[in-house]
Amino acid sequence: MSLFPNSTVFQTQVYTYLLLFTTHLFESLDRGIQVDAVYTEFCKAFDKVDHEILLQKIAYNGIRGNVLRWFASYITRRSQRVILNGFKSDSVSVTSGVPQSSILG
Structure with missing residues (x-):
């Protein structure tokens, strides 16, 4: 209960x-x-989620095919950069974490 x-x-x-x-x-x-x-405090936990491990665990739990591919496309191949006073840093690949302001994080 x-x-x-x-x-x-x-x-x-x-x-x-x-x-x-x-x-x-x-x-x-x-x-x-x-x-x-x-x-427990999970505020930063989702910043540390390794994409490959997450996808392996999702597949292990029975989610495969189009749904797994859709989710993989949502969390992978993302990049980020900083813009400060008009200066743009180089983009870097994001290999862990979930998108901010999403239902996941």
């Missing part, structure tokens, strides 16, 4: 869930119920 069945990975109401969690925590402790919590 999920503590917050309506929560999702992309939920933005962090403070609401933090308040709900602390309320649940104190109510459980008052009733003598053990409470375990795991805190």
